[in-house]
Amino acid sequence: MAHRWERSVMSISTGSRFSGLTPLLAPRSVAVLGASSDPTRISGRPIAYMRSQGFQGGLYPVNPNRTEVQGLKAYASIADLPEVPDVAIVAVASEVAAPAVEDLGKRGVKAIVMFTAGFAEMDESGEVAQAKMVATARSYGMRILGPNCLGVFDARTSYYATFSSSFDSGWPVPGRIGIASQSGAYGTHLYTLARNRGIGASLCIMTGNESDVTVGECIGWLAENPEVEVIAVYAEGIREAPGLIAAFEAARAARKPIIMQKVGRSELGTKAAKSHTASIAGDDAVTEAVMAEFGVLRARNSEEMLDIAHTATRKIYPVKNTLGVITVSGGAGVLISDVASDVGLAMPEMPEASQKYLRGLVPFCAPRNPVDATAQMGNDVTLISKFAEAVVHDGGYSSVLGFFSMTASSRRWPMIREQLNLVRVKYPGRLYALSIIAPRDRIDELEAEGWVCHEDPTRAVIAIDAMGRFGTAFA
Amino acid sequence: MAHRWERSVMSISTGSRFSGLTPLLAPRSVAVLGASSDPTRISGRPIAYMRSQGFQGGLYPVNPNRTEVQGLKAYASIADLPEVPDVAIVAVASEVAAPAVEDLGKRGVKAIVMFTAGFAEMDESGEVAQAKMVATARSYGMRILGPNCLGVFDARTSYYATFSSSFDSGWPVPGRIGIASQSGAYGTHLYTLARNRGIGASLCIMTGNESDVTVGECIGWLAENPEVEVIAVYAEGIREAPGLIAAFEAARAARKPIIMQKVGRSELGTKAAKSHTASIAGDDAVTEAVMAEFGVLRARNSEEMLDIAHTATRKIYPVKNTLGVITVSGGAGVLISDVASDVGLAMPEMPEASQKYLRGLVPFCAPRNPVDATAQMGNDVTLISKFAEAVVHDGGYSSVLGFFSMTASSRRWPMIREQLNLVRVKYPGRLYALSIIAPRDRIDELEAEGWVCHEDPTRAVIAIDAMGRFGTAFA
Numbered sequence A, B: 001m002a003h004r005w006e007r008s009v010m011s012i013s014t015g016s017r018f019s020g021l022t023p024l025l026a027p028r029s030v031a032v033l034g035a036s037s038d039p040t041r042i043s044g045r046p047i048a049y050m051r052s053q054g055f056q057g058g059l060y061p062v063n064p065n066r067t068e069v070q071g072l073k074a075y076a077s078i079a080d081l082p083e084v085p086d087v088a089i090v091a092v093a094s095e096v097a098a099p100a101v102e103d104l105g106k107r108g109v110k111a112i113v114m115f116t117a118g119f120a121e122m123d124e125s126g127e128v129a130q131a132k133m134v135a136t137a138r139s140y141g142m143r144i145l146g147p148n149c150l151g152v153f154d155a156r157t158s159y160y161a162t163f164s165s166s167f168d169s170g171w172p173v174p175g176r177i178g179i180a181s182q183s184g185a186y187g188t189h190l191y192t193l194a195r196n197r198g199i200g201a202s203l204c205i206m207t208g209n210e211s212d213v214t215v216g217e218c219i220g221w222l223a224e225n226p227e228v229e230v231i232a233v234y235a236e237g238i239r240e241a242p243g244l245i246a247a248f249e250a251a252r253a254a255r256k257p258i259i260m261q262k263v264g265r266s267e268l269g270t271k272a273a274k275s276h277t278a279s280i281a282g283d284d285a286v287t288e289a290v291m292a293e294f295g296v297l298r299a300r301n302s303e304e305m306l307d308i309a310h311t312a313t314r315k316i317y318p319v320k321n322t323l324g325v326i327t328v329s330g331g332a333g334v335l336i337s338d339v340a341s342d343v344g345l346a347m348p349e350m351p352e353a354s355q356k357y358l359r360g361l362v363p364f365c366a367p368r369n370p371v372d373a374t375a376q377m378g379n380d381v382t383l384i385s386k387f388a389e390a391v392v393h394d395g396g397y398s399s400v401l402g403f404f405s406m407t408a409s410s411r412r413w414p415m416i417r418e419q420l421n422l423v424r425v426k427y428p429g430r431l432y433a434l435s436i437i438a439p440r441d442r443i444d445e446l447e448a449e450g451w452v453c454h455e456d457p458t459r460a461v462i463a464i465d466a467m468g469r470f471g472t473a474f475a
Helices: A019-025 A045-053 A094-107 A124-139 A165-169 A184-196 A215-224 A241-253 A267-277 A284-293 A302-312 A330-343 A352-361 A382-394 A413-426 A440-449 A457-474 B019-025 B045-053 B094-107 B124-139 B165-169 B184-196 B215-224 B241-253 B267-277 B284-293 B302-312 B330-343 B352-361 B382-394 B413-426 B440-449 B457-474
Strands: A029-033 A058-062 A087-090 A111-114 A143-145 A151-154 A159-162 A177-181 A201-206 A230-235 A258-262 A323-327 A399-405 A431-436 A452-454 B029-033 B058-062 B087-090 B111-114 B143-145 B151-154 B159-161 B177-181 B201-206 B230-235 B258-262 B323-327 B399-405 B431-436 B452-454
Touching (some): A019 A111, A019 A143, A019 A215, A029 A045, A045 A159, A184 A201, A184 B330, A230 A302, A258 A284, A302 A452, A302 A457, A330 B184, A399 B184, A413 A440, A431 A440, A452 A457, B019 B215, B165 B184, B215 B241, B258 B284, B302 B457, B330 B457, B352 B382, B431 B440
Parallel strands (some): A323 A399, B087 B111, B323 B399
Antiparallel strands (some): A151 A201
């Protein structure tokens, strides 16, 4: 796929609640402290990424031992920089991090992305050092992302304040999903899974120890960012409830769905979170209640997270969601019915007259809903548009799921697809999903047309149900 | 991948409880009633598949209107066949199915695979016709698979008594998983998902209406079949409890894990099942209790089914399962801890001395379990074997999960893999799993070495836990 990024200037309103994070998350200029000439090293990667992808702002390596880094003029100190950068990436040893923060504050830098580890996540002395560093930053009105964080990237603007190695296997796919994650490795794991599925998650913020900037604030900033339509969150513990609640409010007001993987539920998980990002997982039930209040959905794993986030980019959030199912497999129909029942997604029966009409077309079909047109659809493909139109028009469902299994790999598929599209085009405004197994290029075609594709029908049902939950929250 | 099938003769003991199904499921000779010259038609596909894949037994088209079908001599009637076939595939209209059954019985055929639909799944008259047909077959001691079924295939012997179109996109991968499914379309959906993941599910039986042969009997036959090591089941309703229980007993005695997707749990699902394969889903709680008694695991969806079935082919079923985790992401460690806690998989702490040793190697690591070696492993890959050996040897866990995320796509991966294999080879008999994102060829290499690979860590944990449940059931 050949994509072009629109590199327009970020247009988040400057007076808005979370606009204070803009110098950190969408800077006009970036300094890199301890910048390495080796593009594979932690302190060399941000410059390598930004140069390779064409970051348009100022980019300033700071390294007292070099006059040039990766083709850019290097500066001996922060004081020597030709302009005050919006943000500085700090990739130095923990012993020299504190004086660096002081220097950055003196120069008037607005924000820091601190990769350095060995603070609150390690031991008490680390906690003390971290607290002192934050106090210094605050005295200058400077914000800190991290420490012990993997940073942030925005593929649209080619801002890569991160040392993630995930770009070794490819650059982001354009799209409207923003990720906010306390864990760097898991945030990029999620981003990589998205990219490999062709799902556009092009903005990713990883907060690490959250000595200052919290995941809640990042959610708020994403909610105010017009380039982002869906927000995916990974959190181990909530440090600051008012910020999170304000962010949830901002997202709901902007009709932007949030899907959240909140971990550290169990005793063991809570212990692991404490030694990871120094999180106190807190009362999971409280978080759950707040999430429910604002219509934030909880994902059980990364696949559910991406299934829901991707489906949400279609921006169809029915207030009263109903599911109509058309299937070539009665078995899949039973399975889908079970899952819909589990999650509470209504599958009303087809109108009697319509059932009679369908039985007239295929005597041994099951027309109730799920509508099983049986393998007969393979012998006469025109049955597909007839059955589909009955489900969409007569049934009037807000969401429609077609189970077509491996027929999508068959020679007849172009005809089947044409039949399905006849109905989809005629009745816009519904959520159209398919459970199919097909080569990537066929999936890409369908997705471009507006279908949401899943291999597993249970995953499709869960994602469709989520859209109704968002619809209710936004109503 | 170039695979060779071993086409040895089936060696299921002839006196065993389920050996009566052998003429149906592993026949020496096959007749096809109503055989078509068109290899894409329902009645043409079985011959096309068996010829293309090299079925070694007798293959006899029966068609009064032709002297030759797809290059084979055709016979005008069943009476004209040069030998009595073990099985006959019936792909004729429902009106002529009954006399065909009579003719087959008279000739001494032992079994029928009946594709024809329009019986009990349709209406009461269909129920009556089906009952009469079964009575006829029983009077001759003849077994019927179906009607309204997609048949059976065994890729090892190239027996394809099926009209599934799933082979349009590829032939089965060799392997030891057998599938028994009441739904044909869903059975082949499952098989296709397995094949696309490189998982060997080479034997698949689809029972449809179960007028005679039940899914329970098929499970029993798979349990007695030495070529099958793991059994995957899709069921909508249980028609005959004693057969199912005997099958569960046979599988447990043979230490063969069964994973079952039992659908028709909900009221809506039960209705859909009734119109699909004329199933009465029955009391789901009873089925659940029987499954639990015999250590049969319930899969929530097709992915969980295949995850567990595939992991089970490693044949490591710990009686007291414990999980040791080595990770490059603290976040993934928290997530894994939560899921292990949810499913009840023990993750005991590492011994104190070993934790101290690991802290000596990486001061800011988290050595408790999950063992988070941090991104430091990327800077010094020899840390990987040191950390892994500590987890495997000192921790003594029966199952080990490594979360390596996208490092498996990095340039350093060959070194990382070598480090991991040092430990795996030194300590055999454990279950070794990886949560990684990597290109297919790298996954294939790892799987061939004995690793089980998952992208999502939660799915890995669920599959690992399942092995302990099988271990307990087999003990």
